[in-house]
Amino acid sequence: MNRRTFSKAVAIGAVASLAASRGIAASTDKPAPARNVVFVHGLYADGSCWSKVIARLQAKGLNAMSVQNPLTTLPESVEAAECVLARQDGPTVLVGHSFGGMIVTQAGVHPNVSALVYVAARGPDADEDYAALAKTYPAAPASAGIVFDGDEGWLSEEAFLRDFAGDLPAAEAKVLYAVQEPFRKPLLAGKVTRAAWRSKPSFYAVSTEDRTINPDLQRFMAKRMGAKTIELPASHLSLISRPDEVSALILEAAGQTA
Structure with missing residues (x-):
């Protein structure tokens, strides 16, 4: 190794070390072009919550699949996502909403994953x-x-309509309430052991009117992971109330344009 190459390697290592010490993702490289997108839903929902976004991405020629998250334990939920990821042929954008961010953070280290997208989602660090x-x-x-x-939990109808889906028409929100998947208490005790956002390009859509995850907490997590961030004037369900903007962010993560 010549002196110039050695100096460059030292500089890159120093930047990565500094990024890690500040809690910022070490990798902010442009994501590899991807034709596949895998979605992970969170609490009080099922895989159909991504339908509006999926339709838009399919119209752009992307392959999309939504994981049916069992919501039993974190390891079992991660395993369900990993099974779907393993079926993908080539680079894949992994997208998580709400609690689904826990699963994306852990499962995102899968070699098929080229980028991560968090939609009003949890973005923990390893062992946090x-x-x-x-x-x-x-x-x-x-x-x-x-x-x-x-040990089975769900969101009451009043809270669902007011605090979870507050910017959706009441009739639409009531249908979503009726199909929510109950979760098991052990799920909430899980901690991720790896944080994929430290090594994968990351994107984050903050919901500024969110009453399920504090918007400032969302901003903190997005900044910590060094994510490309957009802010949407939306409830927790921006993937349903703002599907155009959410789809555009996913297309960017896939190396495409809206």
């Missing part, structure tokens, strides 16, 4: 207690509307 992080911000109103029957 997300609940403790969230408590450093004012509590989001939706959390008070969780209803439990044993």
Whole structure:
């Protein structure tokens, strides 16, 4: 190795080290062009919540698939996403909404994943207690509307309409409420052991009117991961109320234009 090459290597290493020490993703490279997109839903939803975005991406010629997240434990949910990722042929953008960000963060290290997109989503660091992080911000109103029957939980209709889907027409929100997938309490105790956003190009759509995840918490996580960030005047369900903007961000992560 000559002196110039050695000096360049040292400089790159120093930048990566500095980025890691500041909690910023070390890799901000332009993502590889991708033809595949895999979606992961969060709590109070099922895979159909991505339908509007999927239709727009399919119209652009992308292959899209939505994981049916079991919402039982974090390892089982990650495994479900990894199974779908393994079926993809070539670079794949992995997209997560809400709690789905936990799964994207862990499963995103899969070699097929070329970029990550977080939509009003959790973006924890490895071994981080997300609940403790969230408590450093004012509590989001939706959390008070969780209803439990044993270890199975879901969001009450009142909280769903007001705090989860507040910018959707009531009739549409009621249908989404009716098809929400209950989650199991053990799911909430899980911690990611890897943070894919530290090595993969990342993108984040903040919902500024969110009553499920505090918007300032979203901004903190997006900044920490060094994500390309957009802000949408939307409820927690921007993927449904703002599908054009969310689709455009995913297309950018796939190396394409809207």
